[in-house]
Structures are given as structure tokens and as C-alpha cells.
Amino acid sequence: MPVNVTMPKWGLTMKQGKITKWFKEEGDSVQQGEELFEVETEKITNKVEAADSGILFQIVVPAGTTVPVGTIVAVIAEPGEQPERIEGLHMDEVVEAAPSAGGPPAGAPEIRGDTRFVLATPAARRLAKELEMDLSLVPGTGPGGRITESDVSKYHEEGPPPPKITPLANEMARQADLDVSSIVGTGEGGKITKEDVERAMAVRIMEEPAQSLPFTGMRKAIAENMHASLQNTAQLTLLSEVDVTEMVEYLDLIREEHKKEETVRVSLNDMIILITSRVLKRFPVMNSTLVGEEILIHDGVNMGIAVALPEGLIVPVIHAAHKKGLLQIAQEARELAQKARQGTLTVDEVSGGTFTLTNLSMFEVDGFTPILRSPETGILGVGRVKEKPAVYRGEISIRAMMFASLTFDHRVVDGAPAAEFLKTLARCLEHPTLVMT
């Protein structure tokens, strides 16, 4: 009986293969297990062994041709047999097989026991079926590695044989508490080597993390908001370095003025809130939200203040900040931050924001690119104040410098007006008295 040789299927994703080389010519005798041809796929190049012995009667698909899996590529006949020659491409059984030699491509550990073509006696197949066993796991001891009935029953009784492993690899696996039967050996005859164990250890670091954190609740909400913001808007960040020496001096003055009142505590951030909310009034488009098909320009400035919490972050809002004085802003900001940490903020207190301020100075960050809080148009990022040599009135002197970064939605406002806003804001941060004009 002539036997059709088909393009094998290596793994789930293989659709076609290119025959790159025939190791035999028509008329050559072929032994079962001998290399017959070489196949190149998108992933690997490997050799295909003959599943039967006989004479290579016909090469249907010559080297250099790509054909789908299951295509008849050759015919092996018994000596003297003269079957009809095959014309054109024909499909036959799809043989799912593992590549014959060379093992998996480097760096791609494969899992043992995946589908592969197995040589087995009919009795072995029957027994395996009865015992509901995967034949491909059973090592064959018959001719050419054929699995016999006794191989199946032995495997059933004794379980899998221990894998071949070098002493060093074994010691490394033992100390790392790795299951050697899960490691694919790439050494001689599939022996597990040091390199294989090192690879398994590296994979485990990734697959078995030390800790698993739930991705739910606040974490999940933040993730969704941030991701949606980045996906749905056209964000752009502008950066300016600002000389805040005057503001720092002004702040010292206020602190000195109110040093006897315990309830009054003012920070630089409070001043930035005040100044930003005043400047926003002059650039209405920066104090807007994009909702549906409309850009809503807001009359009042509701300033969101990002507060870091152990489990995430929350943005309470100072409503009508543009109307409030410094001491009031300072007090409200402190109360809101306290409530945020206690988890007692009301829905109102975290809603209605028109612009946001985020300050990372306490982490000694110089500058960053904040992410917009949709649907707001702008967010101001504030870095730390650092004393540096700077040119002031034509001379180098030590000045308190700070970076301010403005992220804005380019769908709503273009670069030039946004830059104009940042420029004015920077100027007012440098000279706080300008907000009075």
C-alpha cells in the first residue's frame, strides 16, 4: 500500500509550511525515522522524519514550495509497487506532530505532552484508550521507538520515568524547589542541563510573583479613568521653570503675620491654587470641559487638588476657588485633604471640578507630565522648589526655582493659547501681587 506523506502541523497556529530541502530523491529507499525533508514555517525550520519505510516513490511538492498543512507532499511505496502518480496538490490527513530534531527554538520553552504524532502498536493504542491515557507521554521501547502494550501498562502502573538531568541541573532545581518534570531539556537526548534550569528559574520569577494584589475598587477605578483619559483625549504638556523667590518671601510674611493664630497654616500650594484660579478667569477656555459635542466654558473655577492615599489617590474640589481668599483656600484645602485620608469625603466634595492641580514637591520631584482628568481641559503639575544659581537682575544669585507643567487637551485648545496661559500663570507665580491687577 502506498502511503501519502503530508505537510505536518506543528502547533496550533501553523497553517502552512515551505519545503526547503528534500534529503531523499525519488527512487531512494527510506527507513522509518529517517530525515525526509526540511520545512520552514514562520517560527522555525525543522526536519521531518519518515513515518514509514519503503521507497520514496514520488516527490509531489518540490523544494522551495509553500503548501498548506495536510497537503500531500510525497508518496512512499513498497519496493516494486507502482501506484498512480499524483498530479497537482491534494489534501490528506493533517498530522499533528512535534518537530523531529533540534528541539524548540531557543528561548521558547515548550510544555511537555502537547500533541505529537506517536508511533504505537494497535494493542498499545487500544490499551491507552481504555485507560484514557495520553499516548504521547509514554516512552516507546519497541523498534524505532514504537510504543508497545507493555510500555503503556508500565507507564500506567509506575507513572512517568524521571527525566534525564545532569547532576548540576538537578542540584540547582532541588535548591530552587523546581519540579524537574516541568522543565524541557535541550541537552543531548533531551537531557536537562544547567541552561535549562536557569531558563525555568527565569520563567518562574515572572510566572510566580512573590505577591498578588487585587486589581479592584479604587485601584481599578483609577486605572480606568487614567487609561480612558489617555485614550480619549489629545494630551500635550508644556513646561516652564518659574522663579518663586518672591512668592516664598510673601508666604513667609503671611506666616509671620499670623504666627499667633494656630488655625492658620498656609502652604505654597495654597498660593498656587489662588493664583491659578485667578489666572484661569482670564483664560476661560482653559477652565472648560468637553462633553459630547460641546466645549463647556465655566464661569467659576472649581479647583481639584490631587491627594495621595495609601491605596490610591483622590481629587477633592475647592468650589469657586476664584472667589476665595488665601486663608480660606488654605483652610478648605487642609480640611479636604484630611477628609480624603479619613475616607469621609462626600460626593459633592469630589465632583464639579473644572481644572486640577497636582503637586509632587513633597516627593522631591522636579517636573512631570500630569494626566488630564476628563472631561477637564487642563491640569497643572507642580514640582519642588529648589534653590539654584539663576540670573536675577543681570547677576547670578541664589533663587528659589520651581517647574510648572501644564497638560492640556489639544482637541479643545491649541498650543499657542495654552502657552499664553502658562506664560501668564508663570508671571503671576513669580510676582504674586500681579493677581491683584
Next chain:
Amino acid sequence: MYDVIVIGGGPGGYAAAIRASQLDGKVALVESAEVGGTCVNRGCIPTKIWLHAAHLLQGIRTGDEFGIKASVQELDFQTIVHRKNGVSGDIRMGMEGLLGNNNVEIIRDWAVLKSPKEVNVNGTILEAKKIILATGSSLSVPDVPGLEEAALTTDQVLEMTEVPASVLIWGALGPIEVEMATLLNIFGCKVVLISESRRLLPREDGETSQRLAQGFREQGVEVLSRFTLESVQKSERGYTCLLSGPEERTVDVEKVLISSRKPNTANLGLEQLGLRLKEDDGIQVNEQLETSVDGIYAIGDVTGGWMLSHASSSMAITAAENAMGNSRKFSSHLVPRAIWTLPEVGAVGLSEEEAEQQGLDVKVGDFPYSINGLAMSRNEMDGAVKIISDARYGEILGVHIVGAHATELVGEAVLAMQLEATARELAKSIRAHPTFSENVVEAARDAARWALYLPRQ
């Protein structure tokens, strides 16, 4: 169209051609001079004949320790040269026969690369799917004023019919230099061995260097370190060598040995193809031994580094298999070093210093020859086996043997390392008694802290 064209017919090219042919490749080997390369004609093999003669002479001289009182009547160097030529010729003939037997076409001409798939051989363009460069190395005279005139090359040593009264050997003292020192010294030449670096055999374990230097001093060789040869001037009886280093000094000798080698990379068309070279002028290759140009492989001395015959012939297997479509890596850490000095040196893997530099936590095992039964019986008690192992897993990182038959014993270490045996397992291995190989097992036991035949620590 050939599957593989191999350029160079030394131990590397020869092995590569046969391996490619075994894998059903159509192979040509291009060699402009004699097959066998440096190894067979001017290196490993001829020096072993000379060194065996030296060892015989040494044996006769020390025979009275065993009651054999013999005197040497004559040293006929012509006979040694003759024997050397005979053996080299026999090996060449065997190689040519085996190449033919493997259907390798031998082309006797100079080859120049024209493209990654074309070789120009005297005007004829041969096409090949892959090319393996195995062009070896040649002697190079260091740029020292006056040196050329005083030169005695290693090639000339192997053809000598009389021994110079004194020779200065200078440079980075590697295997070639110390073997030449051994050979010349036994035949009565006054040898001055001058190391440019801190010690001789700078790439070996520090203890190996120490043991060998001590051996040389006992044999009457003068050993100096950290000196540079500044100039050589003709003197009445030979040459005056001016040295700089810890102090200025002069040494008067009859000849100065020329032994340093450089990779043969010139006139092969490598520059036009943009083949990258390393700092030591060897061709740069990756782990698969492929050069910076796809489809061109390089093996052996032409890749610089250790320049050992067996490194070349083992690289040949990897390169040939890869040229025939595989993708195997060359295990350079498993290349042993064998040096035929008195006593011999055999080593593989990392030295103790290298292992520590790599930040490894090492456990060292030592066993001296002096308490080995066979060594005592034969009065060959100089030397020791030193095993460097990793403290955590017991991995054998390096084995350093100085002593009788070290060049053979190192094979045990290579096998153990290749099969990834741990020091603990080597410690449980059985050796015949009395043999030198017992030392290897006992050193492994010492690494595991249970050496049976050493005093308790």
C-alpha cells in the same frame, strides 16, 4: 556551487571539511601551503617529538635514582629533525587521505573572498553557500630595535642541529614560550625567561604560574617578571638585551626567541567584505562562530584568543554543523589547556582569581602529587590538582593540574564539566590504584571537605 568552502587546511579547516562532508555537504578545502597547518608542521606535533627526546634525556640523567647509571655519548639532533619530518609527513599523508575519503576537494592555491558567497582562487570564482575561514596564525617579530638580527624563531628551533649556548625568551609567557624554555634548557641551553606581566602563564591560575616558575628555577632557568625588552645590540659573543622594568638591566645571550603569533587575516579580501576584527586582530565571531558577515564562519587561530589546535578542531565541528544549517553554540569554557613542561600543566575553566572576579562564592579543593602512591613510586612528586567549585551548587568551575600526566588528566575535568557533574559527585568516583587520576578525585573530596588522605583541617 559548493555547500561549504573551507579556507585553510590546518587542524581546524581539516576537521571542518570532514564534518561538513559527513553532513552531506559538497565541500572544497583551499590550502596554499602544506596540509596540517602550524600544528602538524611547525607546532604541536614537532614540539612533542623534540620534547619527548628531551624527556628521554632527562630520564637517562636521573636514572641513577633507580640504580641505572648511564651516560649520554652523543646528541644527534639531525635524527630528531629527521624523525620530526617523518611524523609530520605521515600525519599530512593521513590527513590528505582522509579528506579524499570524505570526498573533500583539495584545492592547492591562495583563496581571496570576493563576496560572502564567492571565493577567488587564482582567477577562478568558486561559489559556496557558506564559507569557513581557518587560515591560522603566523610568527610575528615584535617591534624592538635590533631584535630581528638576534632572532631565533620557534620554526628554527624545530630544525636546529645544534643548540645555542643561551637564549632569551621574552613577552607574555604562554604555552609556546614555556615549552620552548623546557626544551632548550634540557638540551643544555642557558635560558632566561622574562615575563612582561606579573607572572608567567598570566591567563592560568596563579598557583599554576608559581609552581611552574619554581620548577624552572630548580632546573636552572632564570625567571624574571615585569620586564620589557627595550633593545637588542650586537656584542662580542652574541647580543646584549636591554631591559626596563623594576630596574634597568642587561642580559647577554646568543639568541632571542621569536614566538609570538598573529592571526592570518591579510590578503584574504576580509576588509572589502567589512569583516570585523577584535582588538587582538583576530576575526570577531559570535557564539555560533559566525563572523560579522552572514554566512562566513571563522575558527581557530585566526579568531585570536588562546590559539590552540584542539580549540580550532572543536570550533570546526560547531562551525561546520552551523554552516550545514544548524544553530549550535561553541562551548568555549570547555576548551582545555595542555602544556608539556616539566612538570606538565593541564587546565580547563576558570582560575580561582577569575571565579572570584565574577563574584562567585568559590570552594577550592587541593591535592598534592607528593602523597600520591604512583608519584612517589616514580619520583614524580612535583605538582598538585586544584579544583575550583561553586559553593552553592558544587558546580565545577575550573580544574588546574600541575604534575606528571597533567595533559592527559585534564580530560577527566573536561568530561566532568561537560556533563555538569558536581564536585560532590566527582568526589565519589572510583579510580584505579595507583594512578595519578586518584589525585583528581581526592582534590574533589577536598573541595567537599572530606579528603580522606589529607590531614584534617
